[in-house]
Amino acid sequence: MTPIAADTDRRVWSLSTPNTTYAVHVTSDGRLVQLYWGARMSVDEVVLLAQQRTTAGGSSFHLPGDVEEQLPVEGGLRWGVPSLQVTFPGGVRSAELEFAGDSIEADGDGHRLELVFTDSHFPLRVVLHYRVREDSDVVERWVTLKHVGDENEEPFAVGRADAGSWLIPERADYRYSAVSGAWAAENQLGRERVPLGEFTLCNRRGNTGHHANPWVMLDDGTATEEHGEVWGVALAWSGTWRITAQRRFEGRLAVTAGFGHDGVTWQLRPGEELTTPPLLGVYTEGGFGAASRAWHRHARAHVLPRPEEVRPVLYNSWEAVWFDVDEESQLEIARKAADLGVELFVMDDGWFGKRVNDHAGLGDWWPNPDRFPNGLGPLADGVRKLGMAFGLWVEPEMVNPDSDLYRTHPDWTIHFPHRRRDELRQQLVLNFGRDDVRTWAHGWLDRLVADHGIDFLKWDMNRSISQGGWPERAGDQDRLWIEHTRGVYEVIDRLRAAHPGLRIESCSGGGGRVDYGILARTDEVWTSDNTDAFHRQSIQHGYSQLYPAAAMAAWVTDSPNPITGRAVPLEYRFHVAMAGVLGIGGNLHEWTDRELEQARELIGVYKTIREVVQHGDQYRLGSEPGQGLSAVEYVHGDNVAVLVYHPHAGVHPAPGHLRLAGLDPDARYEVASDGMAEAGGCTATGRVLMAVGLPVPRRVAGGDWSSAVVRLRRIR
Numbered sequence: 001m002t003p004i005a006a007d008t009d010r011r012v013w014s015l016s017t018p019n020t021t022y023a024v025h026v027t028s029d030g031r032l033v034q035l036y037w038g039a040r041m042s043v044d045e046v047v048l049l050a051q052q053r054t055t056a057g058g059s060s061f062h063l064p065g066d067v068e069e070q071l072p073v074e075g076g077l078r079w080g081v082p083s084l085q086v087t088f089p090g091g092v093r094s095a096e097l098e099f100a101g102d103s104i105e106a107d108g109d110g111h112r113l114e115l116v117f118t119d120s121h122f123p124l125r126v127v128l129h130y131r132v133r134e135d136s137d138v139v140e141r142w143v144t145l146k147h148v149g150d151e152n153e154e155p156f157a158v159g160r161a162d163a164g165s166w167l168i169p170e171r172a173d174y175r176y177s178a179v180s181g182a183w184a185a186e187n188q189l190g191r192e193r194v195p196l197g198e199f200t201l202c203n204r205r206g207n208t209g210h211h212a213n214p215w216v217m218l219d220d221g222t223a224t225e226e227h228g229e230v231w232g233v234a235l236a237w238s239g240t241w242r243i244t245a246q247r248r249f250e251g252r253l254a255v256t257a258g259f260g261h262d263g264v265t266w267q268l269r270p271g272e273e274l275t276t277p278p279l280l281g282v283y284t285e286g287g288f289g290a291a292s293r294a295w296h297r298h299a300r301a302h303v304l305p306r307p308e309e310v311r312p313v314l315y316n317s318w319e320a321v322w323f324d325v326d327e328e329s330q331l332e333i334a335r336k337a338a339d340l341g342v343e344l345f346v347m348d349d350g351w352f353g354k355r356v357n358d359h360a361g362l363g364d365w366w367p368n369p370d371r372f373p374n375g376l377g378p379l380a381d382g383v384r385k386l387g388m389a390f391g392l393w394v395e396p397e398m399v400n401p402d403s404d405l406y407r408t409h410p411d412w413t414i415h416f417p418h419r420r421r422d423e424l425r426q427q428l429v430l431n432f433g434r435d436d437v438r439t440w441a442h443g444w445l446d447r448l449v450a451d452h453g454i455d456f457l458k459w460d461m462n463r464s465i466s467q468g469g470w471p472e473r474a475g476d477q478d479r480l481w482i483e484h485t486r487g488v489y490e491v492i493d494r495l496r497a498a499h500p501g502l503r504i505e506s507c508s509g510g511g512g513r514v515d516y517g518i519l520a521r522t523d524e525v526w527t528s529d530n531t532d533a534f535h536r537q538s539i540q541h542g543y544s545q546l547y548p549a550a551a552m553a554a555w556v557t558d559s560p561n562p563i564t565g566r567a568v569p570l571e572y573r574f575h576v577a578m579a580g581v582l583g584i585g586g587n588l589h590e591w592t593d594r595e596l597e598q599a600r601e602l603i604g605v606y607k608t609i610r611e612v613v614q615h616g617d618q619y620r621l622g623s624e625p626g627q628g629l630s631a632v633e634y635v636h637g638d639n640v641a642v643l644v645y646h647p648h649a650g651v652h653p654a655p656g657h658l659r660l661a662g663l664d665p666d667a668r669y670e671v672a673s674d675g676m677a678e679a680g681g682c683t684a685t686g687r688v689l690m691a692v693g694l695p696v697p698r699r700v701a702g703g704d705w706s707s708a709v710v711r712l713r714r715i716r
């Protein structure tokens with residue numbers, strides 16, 4: 001079956017992924033509706049669905065039918081949540097879109113369908129784009145709006161331009177899964193019944209956000225980790241966003257999502273085109289675990305820039321010395337890190353301008369002459385001589401008012417005339433929508449990377465955008481909310497193109513900027529400033545719902561933890577951090593010889609499993625992380641790695657076996673264990689390991705803070 005099939009007479013288009021079908025149809029009254037989204041179906045069946053469509057009978061009060069539309073506009077007999085709101089000249093609203101044609105194309109990145117609509121009176125062209133790939137169950141959608149009038153025409157005001165709406169098929173009930181959180185408490189997973197009415201997840205801060213993340217998953221309330229139908233929608237965008245679920249009393253549910261927050265309006269001038277970021281949808285019959293694996297596979301195959309690489313073990317001294325960095329002390333700690341087997345040494349905040357605390361210096365991106373009298377060269381060379389790559393922290397979007405940059409270019413910050421410029425963390429945000437700001441940022445970053453052969457940048461963003469004005473764009477200042485994010489993307493893209501060896505970590509006060517937009521141009525994400533291993537379990541659990549382990553940076557830091565004060569044994573801290581891209585962030589000068597030796601060994605263990613962790617399929621096993629015995633299993637070819645955690649002895653004894661998943665039932669697996677010693681050396685079939693499980697020894701199932709790494713290998 002070709003991935004996209006069309007029956008143009010009946011105006012039906014069917015898009016297939018390996019396991020699913022997504023079908024749309026232009027009805028006799030000209031509306032583009034979703035016909036089907038579920039398990040794979042033939043084109044004939046889809047066409048039949050279109051022919052058998054009944055126009056819902058009953059009262060006209062049951063209108064609107066716009067929940068089923070792909071891009072319901074504000075207008076006509078629609079009173080639901082619009083995906084598209086346009087105000088035309090003279091204050092005319094109520095867009096009237098008419099179908100104008102389709103096109104299907106294959107390019108290097110899958111198969112694309114375009115459905116074109118034009119307004120019945122005003123020169124507005126709307127194109128709905130769809131893309132499917134042969135190796136991913138993700139359906140990708142986005143929309144372009146174009147003002148096709150001549151230059152004398154007035155602009156249109158676009159109030160909402162979502163990338164599309166998705167109908168969740170009719171079920172007896174609906175539940176949503178989403179994450180909420182805060183700084184140092186990101187990605188707390190919640191599942192709730194979808195309320196009747198309109199329910200919005202959003203972010204108005206200008207980064208992706210700590211408080212919510214732009215995705216939602218829906219099920220009928222019965223799906224589990226291993227079973228059941230799940231529909232997921234995720235937006236690939238790192239600025240403000242909105243996802244609205246609309247559940248109607250009559251029994252239907254639709255989810256519309258896009259960039260921008262409520263109240264912002266963009267002017268579309270003659271000839272101008274507005275392209276939304278991509279919105280991705282996934283359907284699976286295999287429960288939340290299968291949904292996550294579909295997202296992860298998609299991220300590895302089609303989002304991350306260098307998914308084939310194995311991420312190195314990193315050291316970062318932020319939690320060890322905070323702003324207190326200089327050439328000699330960084331080299332001193334680098335020597336200790338190298339001795340442990342660290343491969344990438346990253347110097348964090350405090351190396352530039354007058355940045356000795358968070359009061360000054362952001363914007364002045366040259367080495368602090370007191371701390372680095374000979375520039376960064378000696379440190380970079382010293383780190384490389386120790387056999388490690390060299391990385392640096394930057395926060396390009398920010399400026400401290402106490403900086404040469406601000407004194408020279410106060411107009412470069414995001415602000416409104418006649419309004420205060422409120423500071424947060426003593427800083428303001430530079431307007432990356434401006435060409436001169438982008439040019440400046442690219443210029444110094446390019447030189448910094450080139451002059452020191454920098455291998456890695458940690459790109460941070462530590463305050464929300466407020467007072468989002470752009471005085472030079474009077475009349476269209478809201479454009480800032482799009483153009484700032486686009487500017488960040490552009491600078492990163494140019495930098496990567498000019499420096500193919502450069503790798504980038506996305507950070508925003510911890511995990512405030514993770515989404516499929518930033519992941520397309522960065523290699524990993526700093527998951528949270530909270531490095532308490534116990535808290536990290538739930539943070540990483542929430543993160544893993546959408547994003548792969550290969551992009552989840554996790555450090556082992558000191559105990560008691562500097563943020564939470566909790567003491568956790570070193571091995572447990574390591575085992576939790578091994579579930580992603582392992583890093584070390586503790587003050588190595590204060591670690592005992594025994595701890596340093598243990599760290600060296602554990603880094604060695606991580607290197608034996610990291611390819612499986614970073615490139616494998618992930619299965620979440622056992623109880624909720626932190627609530628009892630839980631594990632994360634990764635399967636990659638013949639190799640399997642399982643990280644087992646039991647943080648606290650409960651009143652109830654822990655289970656005696658841990659059932660694995662995703663194995664070949666008929667193959668034999670050899671169990672090589674580092675922590676579950678009783679299991680080491682034995683072999684079992686995949687069937688037994690999945691039906692009965694690995695025996696969990698008392699050492700792991702009893703007491704507090706017990707954990708283990710188990711490695712298995714398929715032998716035949």
Ligand code: DGJ
Binds near residue numbers: 460507
């Ligand atoms: C916030 C980050 O999350 C930290 O890891 C650190 O880089 C600080 N910023 C530095 O200011």
